[in-house]
Amino acid sequence: MKVYSISELTEGVRAGDKRLLGKAITLVESTAPTHRPQAEELLQALMHYTGKSVRIGITGVPGAGKSTFIESFGKLALQHGKRVAVLAIDPSSTRNKGSILGDKTRMEELSREPNAFIRPSPSSGILGGVANATFESMLICEAAGYDFILIETVGVGQSEVLVSDMVDVFLFLKIIGGGDELQGIKRGVMEMVDLIFINKVNDENRRQAKNTKVELLRALHFMPSKEEKWKVPVVLGSALENEGLDELYLKMQEFIALKKASRSFHHTRRRQAEKRFDYWVQQYILQKTQSENSGDIYNELKQNAADFQENPSSAAKKFIDKFFD
Amino acid sequence: MKVYSISELTEGVRAGDKRLLGKAITLVESTAPTHRPQAEELLQALMHYTGKSVRIGITGVPGAGKSTFIESFGKLALQHGKRVAVLAIDPSSTRNKGSILGDKTRMEELSREPNAFIRPSPSSGILGGVANATFESMLICEAAGYDFILIETVGVGQSEVLVSDMVDVFLFLKIIGGGDELQGIKRGVMEMVDLIFINKVNDENRRQAKNTKVELLRALHFMPSKEEKWKVPVVLGSALENEGLDELYLKMQEFIALKKASRSFHHTRRRQAEKRFDYWVQQYILQKTQSENSGDIYNELKQNAADFQENPSSAAKKFIDKFFD
Numbered sequence: 001m002k003v004y005s006i007s008e009l010t011e012g013v014r015a016g017d018k019r020l021l022g023k024a025i026t027l028v029e030s031t032a033p034t035h036r037p038q039a040e041e042l043l044q045a046l047m048h049y050t051g052k053s054v055r056i057g058i059t060g061v062p063g064a065g066k067s068t069f070i071e072s073f074g075k076l077a078l079q080h081g082k083r084v085a086v087l088a089i090d091p092s093s094t095r096n097k098g099s100i101l102g103d104k105t106r107m108e109e110l111s112r113e114p115n116a117f118i119r120p121s122p123s124s125g126i127l128g129g130v131a132n133a134t135f136e137s138m139l140i141c142e143a144a145g146y147d148f149i150l151i152e153t154v155g156v157g158q159s160e161v162l163v164s165d166m167v168d169v170f171l172f173l174k175i176i177g178g179g180d181e182l183q184g185i186k187r188g189v190m191e192m193v194d195l196i197f198i199n200k201v202n203d204e205n206r207r208q209a210k211n212t213k214v215e216l217l218r219a220l221h222f223m224p225s226k227e228e229k230w231k232v233p234v235v236l237g238s239a240l241e242n243e244g245l246d247e248l249y250l251k252m253q254e255f256i257a258l259k260k261a262s263r264s265f266h267h268t269r270r271r272q273a274e275k276r277f278d279y280w281v282q283q284y285i286l287q288k289t290q291s292e293n294s295g296d297i298y299n300e301l302k303q304n305a306a307d308f309q310e311n312p313s314s315a316a317k318k319f320i321d322k323f324f325d
Numbered sequence: 326m327k328v329y330s331i332s333e334l335t336e337g338v339r340a341g342d343k344r345l346l347g348k349a350i351t352l353v354e355s356t357a358p359t360h361r362p363q364a365e366e367l368l369q370a371l372m373h374y375t376g377k378s379v380r381i382g383i384t385g386v387p388g389a390g391k392s393t394f395i396e397s398f399g400k401l402a403l404q405h406g407k408r409v410a411v412l413a414i415d416p417s418s419t420r421n422k423g424s425i426l427g428d429k430t431r432m433e434e435l436s437r438e439p440n441a442f443i444r445p446s447p448s449s450g451i452l453g454g455v456a457n458a459t460f461e462s463m464l465i466c467e468a469a470g471y472d473f474i475l476i477e478t479v480g481v482g483q484s485e486v487l488v489s490d491m492v493d494v495f496l497f498l499k500i501i502g503g504g505d506e507l508q509g510i511k512r513g514v515m516e517m518v519d520l521i522f523i524n525k526v527n528d529e530n531r532r533q534a535k536n537t538k539v540e541l542l543r544a545l546h547f548m549p550s551k552e553e554k555w556k557v558p559v560v561l562g563s564a565l566e567n568e569g570l571d572e573l574y575l576k577m578q579e580f581i582a583l584k585k586a587s588r589s590f591h592h593t594r595r596r597q598a599e600k601r602f603d604y605w606v607q608q609y610i611l612q613k614t615q616s617e618n619s620g621d622i623y624n625e626l627k628q629n630a631a632d633f634q635e636n637p638s639s640a641a642k643k644f645i646d647k648f649f650d
Contacts, residue, residue: 043636051633061386136638177502270631277630280641285610288649305602306595311372313461314365316605324613
């Protein structure tokens with residue numbers, strides 16, 4: 001297998017070579033400490049070209065139709081002359097690879113478009129302490145000139161918070177059914193959201209969908225607003241039938257324009273970069289604690305925790321005191 | 326406000342004084358660095374009395390009826406002579422306190438029982454890098470003599486992984502509706518699960534619930550089994566109507582007995598203590614990086630990230646190199 005130099009990768013990404021873009025993302029996704037210096041070099045080399053896309057986070061419970069939505073919405077963006085990158089969560093498990101429903105076929109049409117790039121990333125590890133590189137993959141897609149970066153989150157057991165901390169627009173896909181409509185969205189998610197799309201609306205459930213919209217708008221009314229002067233819109237439609245997407249697209253453009261005008265677009269990105277800095281400080285220190293010098297004390301105290309001789313946090317405190325001694 | 330000494334708290338917890346138990350949990354939940362030495366002292370003092378409960382994690386999408394389930398299941402456990410502690414997620418948002426539905430009334434009946442203890446803990450921060458003390462709160466409840474510790478997770482935007490890493494039994498509450506039944510559970514969650522309860526089954530949806538059960542069992546069949554010789558059972562019922570809970574209770578006892586017999590009960594707890602050790606190593610180091618000595622360099626490099634002069638991970642790497650210099 002050919003190993004690419006950083007300048008080859010940089011040039012390939014800048015030239016929009018999808019294969020090299022893929023390789024570049026693989027490099028920044030690597031959790032091997034030996035790959036990190038190259039990953040940092042690549043990211044620094046591309047830094048100047050980042051920041052120009054609209055970063056869009058998409059969430060919703062499993063079954064809300066996120067893949068279909070991304071496919072249809074992505075194609076709509078292509079029609080508007082935009083280049084679209086998708087960082088899709090590969091719903092592979094933390095214990096085993098693969099997914100129940102054979103997600104290889106997801107977003108097939110979109111993936112064949114020359115101006116679209118789809119990157120499935122493993123969902124495993126996002127919460128497990130292993131470095132997750134969605135933010136850095138996004139930067140690389142930006143450097144490759146994509147106008148829209150769509151980032152999918154897994155609705156269950158994964159982190160909306162993590163994704164909402166790296167995007168400009170956070171979109172919630174809602175479906176009808178599953179009990180009390182309002183209870184279906186916890187306030188934490190409601191407050192992250194900039195746009196709501198009620199998906200899978202058809203003639204049978206349209207009345208219910210409209211009621212849900214009223215309920216959602218009422219609930220949103222009592223929320224502190226994330227963006228001043230912005231009332232989170234609730235759009236009804238069906239991604240499969242291409243209904244409601246034009247309206248949603250316009251609303252999104254409106255939102256971005258407002259956010260840019262109020263400078264909160266810029267401020268939010270600054271805060272996000274700070275959070276990401278903290279994230280990486282944490283990741284890098286974690287690597288250090290397991291290096292040759294401190295590895296023995298680390299293992300000894302971890303063993304004490306495993307033997308229930310000390311509670312884990314107290315053993316950790318002892319390690320820290322010795323580590324910094 | 327009276328400040329309690331560690332020995333007062335230790336004795337109070339051991340004596341089953343609910344008020345002091347609450348104070349003890351508040352202490353370990355505190356994110357103030359100045360509280361940590363006392364928190365560690367308390368945890369070490371109680372260490373010897375921990376480990377004897379059955380630790381039960383409960384997940385499910387919002388609307389699956391987790392609160393009602395915990396109330397009914399908790400009361401059933403009381404009838405079996407067990408003492409029950411509940412660490413409930415207080416669905417307060419990360420941006421504002423409170424919940425849409427006024428969750429103060431949740432689990433009201435259970436909370437009035439002398440042998441039950443309910444502790445709502447803020448859900449905010451679990452993923453935001455702020456220390457979360459659910460594991461330590463659980464240890465304190467164990468030291469107070471509770472036989473069952475029920476830990477609720479928020480189904481959306483929160484971490485099933487985090488909770489499944491601290492319990493003996495992981496229970497998934499499923500409801501009917503919301504599209505393709507199988508797609509409603511991503512494989513990551515399926516593989517964490519030890520027991521499934523299809524909740525809110527009634528005469529209208531019983532046939533559909535039975536079909537879902539068949540589908541779930543088929544899907545589970547293709548999963549690598551988490552516990553050898555254990556086939557994850559799918560129990561139908563209604564927590565509100567007290568249906569199916571006896572069956573579920575028995576299945577849970579069966580599972581625990583099997584897990585103890587195979588020694589995986591013990592092994593899993595050891596691995597969990599190790600993970601928790603790592604978690605606290607990370608938390609403590611994070612504190613250090615923001616201390617007086619390194620605070621300036623930290624702020625300077627964070628500023629570079631915020632100014633988009635360096636990408637966040639590269640700035641973080643520079644900080645780490647200086648921090649450990």
